[in-house]
Amino acid sequence: MTDRIKEQLSAFLDGELPDPESALLLKRLERDDELRGALSRYSLIGAVLRSDGDVPAARQVAARVSAAIAREPARAARLAWLPRPERFTRAAAGFAVAAGVAVGAVLLVQQLPAGDAVTPEATMARAESPPVQSVAEEVSPPDALAEPYVTPPAGDAPAAIPPAELANFLIAHYGYASPLVRRSVGAGLISDDPSQVEVAPPGDAPKP
Amino acid sequence: MSLRAATTFLLGLAAAPAFAESGQEWLARMGAALNNSSYVGEFVCESAGRSERLAITHRVRDGVVSERLVSLSGNGRELVRENDEVVVYLPDQKLAIIERRWGRSDLMGALPNFDGGATPWYRVEWVGRETLDDFGPAAVVAVRPLDGYRFGYKLWIDLDTHMPVRSDLSDHNGRVVERLRFTTLRFDGAIPDSAFEPAANRNKLRWVRQAPQDDDAPGWRAAQVPPGFRLSMSSLQSVAGTGSPVSHLVYSDGLATISVFIQTPVPGKAPARGTTRSGVASAFSTVVEGHQVTAVGEVPPQTLEYIATGLRPAPVAAPDPRD
Numbered sequence: 001m002t003d004r005i006k007e008q009l010s011a012f013l014d015g016e017l018p019d020p021e022s023a024l025l026l027k028r029l030e031r032d033d034e035l036r037g038a039l040s041r042y043s044l045i046g047a048v049l050r051s052d053g054d055v056p057a058a059r060q061v062a063a064r065v066s067a068a069i070a071r072e073p074a075r076a077a078r079l080a081w082l083p084r085p086e087r088f089t090r091a092a093a094g095f096a097v098a099a100g101v102a103v104g105a106v107l108l109v110q111q112l113p114a115g116d117a118v119t120p121e122a123t124m125a126r127a128e129s130p131p132v133q134s135v136a137e138e139v140s141p142p143d144a145l146a147e148p149y150v151t152p153p154a155g156d157a158p159a160a161i162p163p164a165e166l167a168n169f170l171i172a173h174y175g176y177a178s179p180l181v182r183r184s185v186g187a188g189l190i191s192d193d194p195s196q197v198e199v200a201p202p203g204d205a206p207k208p
Numbered sequence: 209m210s211l212r213a214a215t216t217f218l219l220g221l222a223a224a225p226a227f228a229e230s231g232q233e234w235l236a237r238m239g240a241a242l243n244n245s246s247y248v249g250e251f252v253c254e255s256a257g258r259s260e261r262l263a264i265t266h267r268v269r270d271g272v273v274s275e276r277l278v279s280l281s282g283n284g285r286e287l288v289r290e291n292d293e294v295v296v297y298l299p300d301q302k303l304a305i306i307e308r309r310w311g312r313s314d315l316m317g318a319l320p321n322f323d324g325g326a327t328p329w330y331r332v333e334w335v336g337r338e339t340l341d342d343f344g345p346a347a348v349v350a351v352r353p354l355d356g357y358r359f360g361y362k363l364w365i366d367l368d369t370h371m372p373v374r375s376d377l378s379d380h381n382g383r384v385v386e387r388l389r390f391t392t393l394r395f396d397g398a399i400p401d402s403a404f405e406p407a408a409n410r411n412k413l414r415w416v417r418q419a420p421q422d423d424d425a426p427g428w429r430a431a432q433v434p435p436g437f438r439l440s441m442s443s444l445q446s447v448a449g450t451g452s453p454v455s456h457l458v459y460s461d462g463l464a465t466i467s468v469f470i471q472t473p474v475p476g477k478a479p480a481r482g483t484t485r486s487g488v489a490s491a492f493s494t495v496v497e498g499h500q501v502t503a504v505g506e507v508p509p510q511t512l513e514y515i516a517t518g519l520r521p522a523p524v525a526a527p528d529p530r531d
């Protein structure tokens with residue numbers, strides 16, 4: 001997803017995207033799963049930041065998507081020319097986009113632990129990448145074996161130790177980690193994290 | 209007994225397994241599978257709001273364990289392990305870090321024996337059977353902590369292969385802290401050496417070596433540890449980014465481990481204080497007797513704080529006047 005698309009999503013959720021661009025964005029939302037996921041996350045961030053976790057605010061974002069779909073004149077005209085079954089399908093797809101945003105936003109808001117301080121950083125971390133399906137699965141457990149899936153904030157406070165130093169210590173710790181979580185520790189080391197690993201001063205022996 | 213009650217009773221008997229399943233037995237089967245199987249797969253790791261997809265290649269051949277983890281996010285990062293040597297490839301930073309523990313063949317050890325009293329601070333529970341979308345029926349076993357100093361585990365063990373195809377790490381209140389689930393898993397008894405070659409060009413990376421320099425050298429010990437934790441290793445070791453060797457202590461309760469690093473103060477550098485988290489692991493930093501102390505481990509942050517703040521220089525034995 002390009003930065004341009006991200007800017008469009010953000011502007012759309014703020015109600016500041018021009019109508020022609022909104023129409024194009026909505027068309028793209030219908031066929032792009034990744035974009036719909038991003039819209040859910042962005043809407044969550046906005047809703048939580050504006051309302052301190054109030055679920056109705058997340059629903060308002062979804063309502064805005066529905067309203068934009070309904071307002072789209074070109075879309076309405078296209079639907080009118082379609083055979084009745086396809087017209088219904090396309091309209092349903094539009095509502096599905098809005099519903100998806102609503103469900104994603106509401107479920108993600110619901111997973112925030114009660115009483116947990118919602119900082120922008122923590123909100124971003126929560127909303128960054130959790131798959132909506134996974135969260136939805138946990139909110140409505142299929143059976144008694146399932147447990148609530150609560151992803152805690154990435155950081156309870158500003159990082160006390162620079163990420164680079166932490167990575168170096170984690171590498172040293174990796175070999176001693178419990179066999180049950182060693183892969184998770186390894187995954188954390190090579191994850192797509194923006195942190196830089198701090199290197200030793202020049203002079204380290206190169207490996208042949 | 210009414211006819212209806214009798215029918216209900218008989219139906220209940222029919223639904224019960226022919227023999228009681230044991231969590232310990234399933235953990236033993238899982239441990240054997242982890243130690244002896246060679247496989248290729250992909251898994252998703254979800255933690256702290258992040259989701260990471262990784263590929264894994266694991267081979268056991270002639271007693272040598274090789275493993276390669278590759279991030280599928282596109283950053284090109286990898287972790288390759290062969291027995292007690294681990295190399296982390298960070299091509300996006302043109303860097304490779306080697307961690308090697310010479311002579312420590314117990315590194316990357318097997319699961320503890322849950323039946324033999326090695327883990328008294330956990331309770332193993334048989335949860336039941338559950339069908340997973342990707343793998344079918346699985347045996348579900350929980351390893352629950354008896355206090356808040358450690359995390360608990362819930363494991364979904366494939367009935368046929370005995371591999372853990374999903375695991376949840378939870379805190380004492382049952383909140384899931386991290387979830388790891390396989391999406392594909394294929395057994396392969398003939399994985400070639402080339403499967404463990406990194407994709408990055410080795411010659412274009414800067415190599416940094418981390419290694420222990422002296423076993424049992426640090427003059428530091430934790431004056432207070434949570435119940436069940438014991439010192440299992442201590443050494444001086446080099447760590448990338450530090451100018452001088454770092455004291456490294458490892459405490460374990462038989463399952464969870466904590467590494468404590470003690471650094472001599474660096475002039476002009478502000479000491480770190482507080483908690484940081486990286487996926488499943490947390491870190492707590494503080495200053496003790498002018499030294500920077502950082503505890504790292506897959507335990508709740510308060511456990512790290514408890515150990516780190518109780519760290520003290522070990523008393524130096526007075527010279528014997530008779531010498």
